[in-house]
Amino acid sequence: xxxxxxxxxxxxxxxxxxxxxxxxxxxxxxxxxxxxxxxxxxxxxxxxxxxxxxxxxxxxxxxxxxxxxxxxxxxxxxxxxxxxxxxxxxxxxxxxxxxxxxxxxxxxxxxxxxxxxxxxxxxxxxxxxxxxxxxxxxxxxxxxxxxxxxxxxxxxxxxxxxxxxxxxxxxxxxxxxxxxxxxxxxxxxxxxxxxxxxxxxxxxxxxxxxxxxxxxxxxxxxxxxxxxxxxxxxxxxxxxxxxxxxxxxxxxxxxxxxxxxxxxxxxxxxxxxxxxxxx
Amino acid sequence: xxxxxxxxxxxxxxxxxxxxxxxxxxxxxxxxxxxxxxxxxxxxxxxxxxxxxxxxxxxxxxxxxxxxxxxxxxxxxxxxxxxxxxxxxxxxxxxxxxxxxxxxxxxxxxxxxxxxxxxxxxxxxxxxxxxxxxxxxxxxxxxxxxxxxxxxxxxxxxxxxxxxxxxxxxxxxxxxxxxxxxxxxxxxxxxxxxxxxxxxxxxxxxxxxxxxxxxxxxxxxxxxxxxxxxxxxxxxxxxxxxxxxxxxxxxxxxxxxxxxxxxxxxxxxxxxxxx
Numbered sequence: 001x002x003x004x005x006x007x008x009x010x011x012x013x014x015x016x017x018x019x020x021x022x023x024x025x026x027x028x029x030x031x032x033x034x035x036x037x038x039x040x041x042x043x044x045x046x047x048x049x050x051x052x053x054x055x056x057x058x059x060x061x062x063x064x065x066x067x068x069x070x071x072x073x074x075x076x077x078x079x080x081x082x083x084x085x086x087x088x089x090x091x092x093x094x095x096x097x098x099x100x101x102x103x104x105x106x107x108x109x110x111x112x113x114x115x116x117x118x119x120x121x122x123x124x125x126x127x128x129x130x131x132x133x134x135x136x137x138x139x140x141x142x143x144x145x146x147x148x149x150x151x152x153x154x155x156x157x158x159x160x161x162x163x164x165x166x167x168x169x170x171x172x173x174x175x176x177x178x179x180x181x182x183x184x185x186x187x188x189x190x191x192x193x194x195x196x197x198x199x200x201x202x203x204x205x206x207x208x209x210x211x212x213x214x215x216x217x218x219x220x221x222x223x224x225x226x227x228x229x230x231x232x233x234x235x236x237x238x239x240x241x242x243x244x245x246x247x248x249x250x251x252x253x254x255x256x257x258x259x260x261x262x263x264x265x266x267x268x269x270x271x272x273x274x275x276x277x278x279x
Numbered sequence: 280x281x282x283x284x285x286x287x288x289x290x291x292x293x294x295x296x297x298x299x300x301x302x303x304x305x306x307x308x309x310x311x312x313x314x315x316x317x318x319x320x321x322x323x324x325x326x327x328x329x330x331x332x333x334x335x336x337x338x339x340x341x342x343x344x345x346x347x348x349x350x351x352x353x354x355x356x357x358x359x360x361x362x363x364x365x366x367x368x369x370x371x372x373x374x375x376x377x378x379x380x381x382x383x384x385x386x387x388x389x390x391x392x393x394x395x396x397x398x399x400x401x402x403x404x405x406x407x408x409x410x411x412x413x414x415x416x417x418x419x420x421x422x423x424x425x426x427x428x429x430x431x432x433x434x435x436x437x438x439x440x441x442x443x444x445x446x447x448x449x450x451x452x453x454x455x456x457x458x459x460x461x462x463x464x465x466x467x468x469x470x471x472x473x474x475x476x477x478x479x480x481x482x483x484x485x486x487x488x489x490x491x492x493x494x495x496x497x498x499x500x501x502x503x504x505x506x507x508x509x510x511x512x513x514x515x516x517x518x519x520x521x522x523x524x525x526x527x528x529x530x531x532x533x534x535x536x537x538x539x540x541x542x543x544x545x546x547x548x549x550x551x552x553x554x
Contacts (some may be wrong), residue, residue: 104374111296
């Protein structure tokens with residue numbers, strides 16, 4: 001039986017008790033697997049307690065799929081081990097790189113979307129799916145730099161990646177808004193052009209203007225409520241492609257659980273609209 | 280097609296891009312080495328490049344601050360973050376599980392010139408590190424002291440005690456590192472008088488959370504011997520060798536009560552095995 005996911009929340013240690021107790025139907029939680037790649041102890045026990053009540057999604061930040069190297073076998077093995085233990089409903093990663101020549105750079109770094117890069121990312125996604133024995137979803141990252149040398153636009157790259165590997169896509173609507181503002185393209189056009197069928201998950205998050213550059217550079221900071229413009233893009237997307245599991249991501253400047261849950265309820269209400277229209 | 284597009288189609292272009300980008304990320308702003316290609320220098324000169332530079336540095340520094348809370352409390356957040364920024368450029372995380380970042384931080388502090396006036400700092404950092412290791416160690420049962428009490432005295436002589444996978448211990452011959460660390464780890468008072476003497480520490484995780492006690496030189500030597508597979512008798516001899524007046528019965532009961540062992544077995548020459 002497939003678990004029906006509606007809207008979920010990023011899981012934070014500060015909200016453990018409230019998250020565990022929350023009875024909302026279809027509620028799920030997402031974690032970064034890197035934070036739970038430990039041999040034992042209270043972190044894993046905590047995640048397993050949540051998992052006993054709610055569906056979990058593992059959202060990786062460190063497989064470094066766009067590095068010109070295979071994913072670190074030890075890291076991939078730890079991810080596979082955690083997946084066996086937690087039995088997540090979804091596993092996702094990013095179209096980015098972070099580990100390079102043995103050093104981990106804790107960020108989602110950009111690269112020129114060349115055919116060489118596509119071949120490498122496709123190979124890395126396939127290796128990951130083979131190891132995990134399941135389909136994963138790949139997320140569009142936020143962009144800040146005007147990078148030369150792209151042979152494909154991002155949607156074309158992701159569409160071809162999904163075609164070659166059978167992977168799904170994770171569409172982060174806030175990343176679309178932030179990138180479109182920073183690089184000067186239309187977020188509406190991007191959302192309208194994104195292929196709906198491979199979308200396995202959607203992310204919504206808050207952003208902030210760069211402290212030095214102001215509104216000329218928006219930073220995908222995950223430290224604020226979802227912006228009205230992002231809610232509008234989300235509604236536009238759901239109206240076109242239908243309901244998909246949707247996550248409210250919040251990592252910093254954390255409010256109480258009830259405040260985050262209210263944002264989650266707003267996303268859940270948007271997800272019910274296509275169903276209501278079809279009825 | 281621009282020149283940079285041409286170059287990016289050459290096999291190996293992605294690897295070269297990543298070599299150059301990684302270099303530009305960590306180079307102090309405005310001090311890129313001259314070997315960096317002009318396209319990367321131009322990219323790094325975009326104001327938005329600072330977002331990546333700042334995120335990478337902040338992620339690493341935040342992790343060191345989180346993993347070394349007693350060190351941070353002793354030196355203050357500003358000092359810790361400045362020192363961490365220097366360490367990050369020397370030793371980026373090798374592992375994306377940032378809980379494990381900082382294996383070399385105590386050694387870094389030991390040779391960090393501004394820290395020479397704080398000779399206890401590396402020891403405090405080692406105990407912060409031990410806390411993290413105990414916190415994330417494999418789950419295992421704790422040897423029940425009653426099981427040891429039930430072993431006949433002549434059999435105990437050939438018994439090997441196996442340290443718990445979460446147990447970490449260290450003897451500090453020069454300073455009361457355990458007291459300094461535990462006060463700062465638990466947020467205790469900083470201005471209480473401090474008896475300047477050697478100390479040892481045992482950290483382990485017998486239940487849900489890491490726990491710690493002070494142990495003496497004999498306790499540390501006893502645990503070292505147990506970890507090396509020595510029998511209780513040989514471990515007791517090792518304890519007496521470093522501390523002639525050690526109270527061995529009290530030492531054993533202290534370590535057992537702290538949950539320092541996961542189990543016991545009999546010496547390989549004996550037939551019986553108690554895993």
